[in-house]
Amino acid sequence: xxxxxxxxxxxxxxxxxxxxxxxxxxxxxxxxxxxxxxxxxxxxxxxxxxxxxxxxxxxxxxxxxxxxxxxxxxxxxxxxxxxxxxxxxxxxxxxxxxxxxxxxxxxxxxxxxxxxxxxxxxxxxxxxxxxxxxxxxxxxxxxxxxxxxxxxxxxxxxxxxxxxxxxxxxxxxxxxxxxxxxxxxxxxxxxxxxxxxxxxxxxxxxxxxxxxxxxxxxxxxxxxxxxxxxxxxxxxxxxxxxxxxxxxxxxxxxxxxxxxxxxxxxxxxxxxxxxxxxxxxxxxxxxxxxxxxxxxxxxxxxxxxxxxxxxxxxxxxxxxxxxxxxxxxxxxxxxxxxxxxxxxxxxxxxxxxxxxxxxxx
Amino acid sequence: xxxxxxxxxxxxxxxxxxxxxxxxxxxxxxxxxxxxxxxxxxxxxxxxxxxxxxxxxxxxxxxxxxxxxxxxxxxxxxxxxxxxxxxxxxxxxxxxxxxxxxxxxxxxxxxxxxxxxxxxxxxxxxxxxxxxxxxxxxxxxxxxxxxxxxxxxxxxxxxxxxxxxxxxxxxxxxxxxxxxxxxxxxxxxxxxxxxxxxxxxxxxxxxxxxxxxxxxxxxxxxxxxxxxxxxxxxxxxxxxxxxxxxxxxxxxxxxxxxxxxxxxxxxxxxxxxxxxxxxxxxxxxxxxxxxxxxxxxxxxxxxxxxxxxxxxxxxxxxxxxxxxxxxxxxxxxxxxxxxxxxxxxxxxxxxxxxxxxxxxxxxxxxxxxxxxxxxxxxxxxxxxxxxxxxxxxxxxxxxxxxxxxxxxxxxxxxxxxxxxxxxxxxxxxxxxxxxxxxxxxxxxxxxxxxxxxxxxxxxxxxxxxxxxxxxxxxxxxxxxxxxxxxxxxxxxxxxxxxxxxxxxxxxxxxxxxxxxxxxxxxxxx
Numbered sequence: 001x002x003x004x005x006x007x008x009x010x011x012x013x014x015x016x017x018x019x020x021x022x023x024x025x026x027x028x029x030x031x032x033x034x035x036x037x038x039x040x041x042x043x044x045x046x047x048x049x050x051x052x053x054x055x056x057x058x059x060x061x062x063x064x065x066x067x068x069x070x071x072x073x074x075x076x077x078x079x080x081x082x083x084x085x086x087x088x089x090x091x092x093x094x095x096x097x098x099x100x101x102x103x104x105x106x107x108x109x110x111x112x113x114x115x116x117x118x119x120x121x122x123x124x125x126x127x128x129x130x131x132x133x134x135x136x137x138x139x140x141x142x143x144x145x146x147x148x149x150x151x152x153x154x155x156x157x158x159x160x161x162x163x164x165x166x167x168x169x170x171x172x173x174x175x176x177x178x179x180x181x182x183x184x185x186x187x188x189x190x191x192x193x194x195x196x197x198x199x200x201x202x203x204x205x206x207x208x209x210x211x212x213x214x215x216x217x218x219x220x221x222x223x224x225x226x227x228x229x230x231x232x233x234x235x236x237x238x239x240x241x242x243x244x245x246x247x248x249x250x251x252x253x254x255x256x257x258x259x260x261x262x263x264x265x266x267x268x269x270x271x272x273x274x275x276x277x278x279x280x281x282x283x284x285x286x287x288x289x290x291x292x293x294x295x296x297x298x299x300x301x302x303x304x305x306x307x308x309x310x311x312x313x314x315x316x317x318x319x320x321x322x323x324x325x326x327x328x329x330x331x332x333x334x335x336x337x338x339x340x341x342x343x344x345x346x347x348x349x350x351x352x353x354x355x356x357x358x359x360x361x
Numbered sequence: 362x363x364x365x366x367x368x369x370x371x372x373x374x375x376x377x378x379x380x381x382x383x384x385x386x387x388x389x390x391x392x393x394x395x396x397x398x399x400x401x402x403x404x405x406x407x408x409x410x411x412x413x414x415x416x417x418x419x420x421x422x423x424x425x426x427x428x429x430x431x432x433x434x435x436x437x438x439x440x441x442x443x444x445x446x447x448x449x450x451x452x453x454x455x456x457x458x459x460x461x462x463x464x465x466x467x468x469x470x471x472x473x474x475x476x477x478x479x480x481x482x483x484x485x486x487x488x489x490x491x492x493x494x495x496x497x498x499x500x501x502x503x504x505x506x507x508x509x510x511x512x513x514x515x516x517x518x519x520x521x522x523x524x525x526x527x528x529x530x531x532x533x534x535x536x537x538x539x540x541x542x543x544x545x546x547x548x549x550x551x552x553x554x555x556x557x558x559x560x561x562x563x564x565x566x567x568x569x570x571x572x573x574x575x576x577x578x579x580x581x582x583x584x585x586x587x588x589x590x591x592x593x594x595x596x597x598x599x600x601x602x603x604x605x606x607x608x609x610x611x612x613x614x615x616x617x618x619x620x621x622x623x624x625x626x627x628x629x630x631x632x633x634x635x636x637x638x639x640x641x642x643x644x645x646x647x648x649x650x651x652x653x654x655x656x657x658x659x660x661x662x663x664x665x666x667x668x669x670x671x672x673x674x675x676x677x678x679x680x681x682x683x684x685x686x687x688x689x690x691x692x693x694x695x696x697x698x699x700x701x702x703x704x705x706x707x708x709x710x711x712x713x714x715x716x717x718x719x720x721x722x723x724x725x726x727x728x729x730x731x732x733x734x735x736x737x738x739x740x741x742x743x744x745x746x747x748x749x750x751x752x753x754x755x756x757x758x759x760x761x762x763x764x765x766x767x768x769x770x771x772x773x774x775x776x777x778x779x780x781x782x783x784x785x786x787x788x789x790x791x792x793x794x795x796x797x798x799x800x801x802x803x804x805x806x807x808x809x810x811x812x813x814x815x816x817x818x819x820x821x822x823x824x825x826x827x828x829x830x831x832x833x834x835x836x837x838x839x840x841x842x843x844x845x846x847x848x849x850x851x852x853x854x855x856x857x858x859x860x861x862x863x864x865x866x867x868x869x870x871x872x873x874x875x876x877x878x879x880x881x882x883x884x885x886x
Contacts, residue, residue, distance in 0.1 A: 213474050214486035220458050220469065227456045231470040232441055 014131045015339055016285045017301040024308060030312035035306065044304040045297070046179060046195040047260040051253030052277045052296045053202050056248050057124075059291045060210070061221025063240035065278045068112040068127035068243060072250025073270035074138045075104035079143070079251070080258055081169060081266075085154050089173035093182065094259055101251035108134060109247030113240030120225075125286070131274060142266060165266050175262035196255065202249070203293050209245075218242050219330075222289070279303060279332040282339035289343075306331065363819045365538050366571045367412075367430070367448075372426035374407055374418070376785070381407045383595040385426070389540060389571040391462045394562065396582035396603070397575045399592035399615055405575055406787075408592070409542050411572075413450045414443040430539070431825050447539035449532035451546055455524050459517040463510050464499035467531040473498070481639050502534035505568075507561040522554035526561075533565060533567055541565065541574045547581060559585045579608045591615055615819065622730050627871055628854050630659035636806060636838050637698075642689035643862075644673070644680030651676040652862030654689070663839045665849035665856035665870065669881050673862035674842050675716060678808035684721065695804070705739045712804035716811035716842070718750050718788075720797040725784040729776060732794050734761045734767060737801045768797035772827055789820030807831075809841045813848060825852050846877050 010017065027037070051069070058066040079100035083093045112130050119126040146152050146165025157169050179192035209215045220228045220237045229235045254273065258264055281291060284299020285304075310331070314323040365388045374383040382404045382607055382868055399405045410417055411424045414437040418424055427434050430446050437443050443450075457466045465472075472495055474488035495536055499512050508526045516524055543562070548554040556579075562585055564573055576582055582589055582603075588605060590615040591599035598605075598612040637658040644651035651673040658664055668674040680687030683703040691698040699705040706713075715721040722734055737743045744761050745754040765779040772793040776786055785792055792812060799807055809828060814823040829852045832839050843849050849856050853870040858880035866880045 208489070211489050212480070212487045213472060213490060216465070216490055217470070217486070220461065223458045223460045226460055228470075230456055231439055232444070233470050353629060 001314050013285050015283060015335065016298060016302060019283050019306060023302060023305045026306065026309040026313040027318050030309040032309065032312065038189045040308050041301060041305060042189055042191055043260070045300050046192045046199070047257050048277070048280065048304070049199045049296060049300050050099060050202060050256050051250060051273065052281050053206065053250035053301055054253050055277060055281055055295070056291055056296070057209070057292070058242050058246045059289065060222055061218040061239055062289065063116060063239060063242060064124040064288045065076060065281070066127055066243065066246050067124060067131050067274045067278065069246060069250035069277065070131035070249040070270050070274040071108040071112055071134050072105050073254040074134065075101045075108055075247070076254030076258070077264055077266070077269060077338065078104055079141070080171065080255055080264055081157065081165060083159060084169055084171060085152050087154070090177045093337070094172045094178060094255060097255045099201040101255060102194050102248055105248040105251040105296055106244055108115065111346045112247065113243035117239055135271065139267065143158055156205035167266055169264040169266055171258060171262050171264060176260055178256065178259055198256065214241065275336070276332060279335050283334055287343045321355065364390055369412070370427040371422060372408065372411060372423045376421050378873045381588055381595055385597055386593070387590060387597065389573065390528045391571055392566050392569045393588065394566050394572045394584035394586045396589040397573055397592065398579065398582060398611060403592045404595045405592055406781055409517070409544060409573070409575070410449065412437065412443065413437060413448060413542060414440045417743055447537040448542070449535060449538050450542040450544065451525070451539070452544055455528060457516045457524055457527060458498050460515060461618050462511045462513045462515055463527045464495050465837065466516055467499040467502055467534050469531065498534055501529070502529060502530040505533050506530045506781070507564055508557055516537060522550045525550060525558065529561070533570070538570055540571045540573065544575045545577065546577060546707060547578060555581070562804060572686040577610055578690050583608065627869065628662070633659045633661060636660040636694060638692040640690040641681060642677065642687065642691065644676035644687040645869050646685040647677065647678040649676040650862050651680055654863060656857055656864060657694060658838060661836045661838055662854045663841065663852055666842045666859060667844065667846050667849050667852035667856055667877060667881070668841060668859035669842060674859040675810060678713055678810050678840065678842055682808065702742070710802070710805040711808070712720070712802045713808040714797040714799050714810060714812060716814060718791055718795050723783045723791060726782055726783060728780045729769070729794060730761045730765045730779045733765045733797045733801050736798055741802060764801055768800065772797055773823055789816035790814055792820065792824060802829060804837055807837050807839045809839060811843055812841065813843065813845065821848065828852060846874060850874065
């Protein structure tokens, strides 16, 4: 019996275990020092965790992995463009950007949520395509409307032709302002305490949220929409709210991410972010219908550890750094595919078991 | 009649042009238990859906007639109206959230909550749940039901009976509950659970709640109800005090004709050839494992396979038809049969009517025509017109319609026409469509699995007659798997009892029922 449990325990966690093995193999190959690795990991955890946490609430509401978080990321970028255009730097700049991002995120989230309600059961692929669609609108706004229609004061962020935003917007003046505000150095590892406080606050918010009426409703809607509707819950509205909350959080997350990076790649920062966040969450052992805060932390650590060590390990083995770069992109798409397939297979198996069980009666 | 809690007057309802309810009058007094019986498709479910304000009713044009609650005419347009009026319903399919505990389900969407500074700004939905109060309310509701349910157990982990009790507890935890509808609450319960449930129903009634109790088990009705109402074809055909009626009378009212013991002549197949020989069959079907099943099936006979649930009788046809992993030697007409792929068996003219009619048997969202013909079209290339020397073939819709019409008439399928969707039919009629699908293939060999499960007495007789008739007319060998030994004895020539995945014994169907009973419980070995 104990043996069986162990097998099940391992099978349920096959993705994280696979990653632990990859990392264990790559770490010695890469030859990085422990303090370097710790520094990198701490920086990346502080940078990415908020974004990944924004994925949890839609999963709770049964809407799967929200590729639509990219929308929030775009909202965060637009807000940062404004705050840097108005030359409001440092922490006030970050706070202003967050406030500015809220209405944009709510608008985009409501749109996305409404569309997802129309394509029930296909939320993931729909949200993925919506992110491409909104990316088009984002480009229209940023590339053509910023300047002639939306006033942009500073030439430094405008394209030389006089309108549209440059490929890169420098955030040098608010770079790591949150990370550095309260930071401690422990054994050569720089720990951005304030960033972690913000992340912990978000975790507490999520825990609190699950205890509210709305959180309870979302869990119910996630498990059985029909029953929830019959009990008088406004299912559509609840689902839209979950996407809005996720989008707003993703907006905040993107702003924190970019303040750490120190610049906005105007046309590409957001394009991969949804993919990487979802891959990290899945690496942490989450599935399409179940994800916890623990999955987020495990995932962000393992995924980024692999990101750090794999290219170097690839370089060491093959002598070509491109191989390593190729390897990490390949792995992240592979993980998503694997996790989705495994989820479907498991669901199918469960269903078959259940049908068989019913026949007993 | 002044203290009627509920009165339904001249209720009429039609769906898609067919009148389902013609003129229903039903009244309920405080604390009264009324048994509502009728064949499947008689209109019980529709009537209850009206009373509970189901979406289906409003979306198909509402109902006619009056519903009076406490003497006041009320219009029930949605289930919220029904809930507000104090009508509660325990559905046949559980409407519980699997990942919630009993407590969470009982108080679902009525959770007591605590205000916080955040919720006063952003609205009530951000109140935090008051877990302690929830537990108290749930516990007291469970107490009223009179059973022990673990209030913090997830519904997904509960035995079926506890799910049912959780639903009842949810309904009675509502303060304004006046009328409780129980739609076949005992159908999924074990005998012991059913007894407990009946006790708690009586208990609830004594607290003044009026109860509508729907069941196919007539002795339960006699046991627990004060009054019985029989519905047939959309009319109330009987409304009688329980003391002045017997089971036979109720049955008679339900189907409108006498049901007698069906006698059949003993047929002897000992001299005839063996059409299928099964040796060492093993089937891996969860809950119905077959472990070394051996039998010779004679050409032209009706073989019954009986046995208790979970002993493997369902695994036999499912394994041979290739729906579950199986191994063993199956010889059909002297040739070895590949039982790993459904198409191989089907091409040998072996048809299967599955016990899972909604899952495996039917294309629920397709028309009856499609349901009857698709398998035949697929396997035997029938119903196809060929042009250009067979290069292109297309469906012969006229032929399909003709065949479907034929079976609608032959099997007395109640529907609006061949274009109706299978989902819209009642359970018994869906079963008949499954039979029609199998018959349309003109099989030489037919497996029928639990053909009468969940369908009422009248439809049962029709299905059994159809099977027997088909066997006699076409000489098709029929293997029927059923848990009801009486129905096997009605139409079969021989009956094999399966115990622990193996044959426990084979007797002629004319042997007394006790002999089969002994085999089932293992005493006959």
